[in-house]
Amino acid sequence: MITLIIFLLVLSILVLIHEAGHYFVAKKFNIKVEEFGFGIPPRLWGKKIGETIYSINWLPIGGFVKLLGEDEAGGGKISVSNKELVLKEKDKKRAFFNRPVRERAAVVVAGVVMNALLAVIIYYIYFSISGFKTELILINNYKFSLVNQVNNTDIIVRSFMKNSPAEKIGLKEFSKIISINGKKLKNFKEFISIVNENKGKEVFISWSNDGSNKVYIERVTPRKIHPKNEGALGIVVTPNVISVLYYETFSQKLFSGFVHPVNLLMYNFSVINEFIKIAMITKDSSYFTDAVSGPVGIYSVVGEIIKISNMKDRILQILNLAGMLSISLAFFNVLPIPALDGGRLLFILIEGVTGKKVNSKIESYAHTMGMIILLLLIILITYKDIVQIFFRH
Numbered sequence: 001m002i003t004l005i006i007f008l009l010v011l012s013i014l015v016l017i018h019e020a021g022h023y024f025v026a027k028k029f030n031i032k033v034e035e036f037g038f039g040i041p042p043r044l045w046g047k048k049i050g051e052t053i054y055s056i057n058w059l060p061i062g063g064f065v066k067l068l069g070e071d072e073a074g075g076g077k078i079s080v081s082n083k084e085l086v087l088k089e090k091d092k093k094r095a096f097f098n099r100p101v102r103e104r105a106a107v108v109v110a111g112v113v114m115n116a117l118l119a120v121i122i123y124y125i126y127f128s129i130s131g132f133k134t135e136l137i138l139i140n141n142y143k144f145s146l147v148n149q150v151n152n153t154d155i156i157v158r159s160f161m162k163n164s165p166a167e168k169i170g171l172k173e174f175s176k177i178i179s180i181n182g183k184k185l186k187n188f189k190e191f192i193s194i195v196n197e198n199k200g201k202e203v204f205i206s207w208s209n210d211g212s213n214k215v216y217i218e219r220v221t222p223r224k225i226h227p228k229n230e231g232a233l234g235i236v237v238t239p240n241v242i243s244v245l246y247y248e249t250f251s252q253k254l255f256s257g258f259v260h261p262v263n264l265l266m267y268n269f270s271v272i273n274e275f276i277k278i279a280m281i282t283k284d285s286s287y288f289t290d291a292v293s294g295p296v297g298i299y300s301v302v303g304e305i306i307k308i309s310n311m312k313d314r315i316l317q318i319l320n321l322a323g324m325l326s327i328s329l330a331f332f333n334v335l336p337i338p339a340l341d342g343g344r345l346l347f348i349l350i351e352g353v354t355g356k357k358v359n360s361k362i363e364s365y366a367h368t369m370g371m372i373i374l375l376l377l378i379i380l381i382t383y384k385d386i387v388q389i390f391f392r393h
Contacts, residue, residue, distance in 0.1 A: 002306055004299075006318065007302045014326055015062055015063040018111040018329065019063045019111065020114060021111040021112070021113060023065050024110070025110040026065065026067055026096075026107050029099060031096055031099055031103070033051070033067055034068055035052065035055060035064070035066040036066075037056075037064050037065075037066070038063045039057030039062060040059035040061065042058055044056050061295060067096040067107070068091065068096060069096045070096040070097070101351055105345060108341050108345045108348065109341070111333065112341055112342075115329045116327060116330040119323045119327035120257040120261065122322055123261055123319075126316060126319040127247060129319075133245065134245050134260070136243055136245075137241070137243075139270075139274060140274050142267050144243070144245060144263045145259065145262075145266075146263075147246065147252060147256075148248055149246075151241055151242070151243050151244075152242045153186065153188060153239050153240070153241050154242055155185055155237050155240075156175070157171055157172065157177065158236045158237060158238050159173060159235070160172075160234055161227070161234040164230060164233065164234020165220045165232075165233050166234050166235040168220075169220050170216065170218065171233075175209050176209075177191065178207055179205070180194045180204070180206075181198075181204050188238075195222050195231075199223065199224045200224045202219050202221045203219070204219055205218060220233065245260075247260075260323075261323060261324075261327040264323075264324055265331055268328075272291060289384055292381060292384075293385055294384075295378075296389065297381075297385040297388075298325070300385070301321060337370055338366040338367045338370030339367045339368075339371040339373075340370070
């Protein structure tokens with residue numbers, strides 16, 4: 001229940017901030033706002049205040065601002081379902097399609113700007129709590145901009161064999177091996193070297209579990225003779241390169257809220273590009289698809305964050321997730337894809353350059369097709385997330 005509440009709260013804030021951008025800019029330009037809705041219809045509750053209906057809809061994900069004449073923005077007309085209803089001239093002037101290009105562009109872009117600003121605010125809060133320090137797993141040799149960066153390597157247990165020395169002392173999946181005989185491990189090669197040098201000899205090994213600060217120390221003897229493909233300790237380990245980012249100088253701290261979300265966005269694109277290259281070489285698309293998540297995947301991440309025992313770390317991870325989602329929402333919404341804000345902006349800019357409105361049918365078909373494709377992608381990603389989380393072991 002706590003996971004569900006935090007999941008819905010995070011998404012609600014992101015959506016409401018986005019739609020509030022459209023709403024307030026539309027109001028500023030005196031464009032009539034017919035409805036401000038949270039969630040996806042059908043409507044659960046609504047109240048008309050002034051000329052605007054404020055509604056809560058059944059599916060509590062997403063939201064919308066309905067502007068007078070927005071659906072016919074490219075056609076220069078407004079459809080009225082009741083033929084006997086005559087639109088007042090003053091309302092016609094306030095219709096979205098009838099406003100200047102600059103005003104319509106500002107309304108469309110406002111949601112994106114609000115999400116970007118929200119990400120900035122979130123990360124200023126994040127860094128004020130973390131002491132202007134953060135860390136993340138580095139997939140490639142990426143160099144972050146305008147921040148001090150130190151890369152460390154963690155040795156992570158991915159799996160262990162039954163009745164192996166590792167299992168007997170309590171090593172688990174995702175345990176982080178810290179040291180052997182008091183020597184802190186610097187890299188993967190050093191770990192392999194020390195284990196091989198001490199086959200048949202008792203060593204002290206220290207580790208932590210599930211990101212906990214608690215350190216376990218036990219004696220273990222790496223095997224000289226072991227079953228095929230099991231290794232001396234009977235574990236499969238992988239090196240995780242952890243990039244620690246320090247915003248130390250006055251200027252770094254001053255601009256950290258702006259710099260960090262941009263750094264994260266560019267890094268994610270670098271990782272996705274790397275996965276696409278690997279998928280093309282291996283002919284295996286899972287490298288790319290596993291890196292993409294939808295609502296179910298985000299819900300799962302929230303669930304993992306809730307399990308973190310340290311309250312400060314839990315708050316930091318929730319803030320980090322919200323900040324990353326907000327800057328990602330801003331970026332992808334501004335892409336020139338029909339049905340997204342960027343797609344609507346594209347048609348407005350075409351009109352601004354040519355001086356002519358795009359044919360309403362063409363724009364309508366484009367947005368409809370864009371929405372169908374987006375919905376299909378959401379369904380596919382949701383299916384992938386469900387299989388990955390609940391059925392893949």
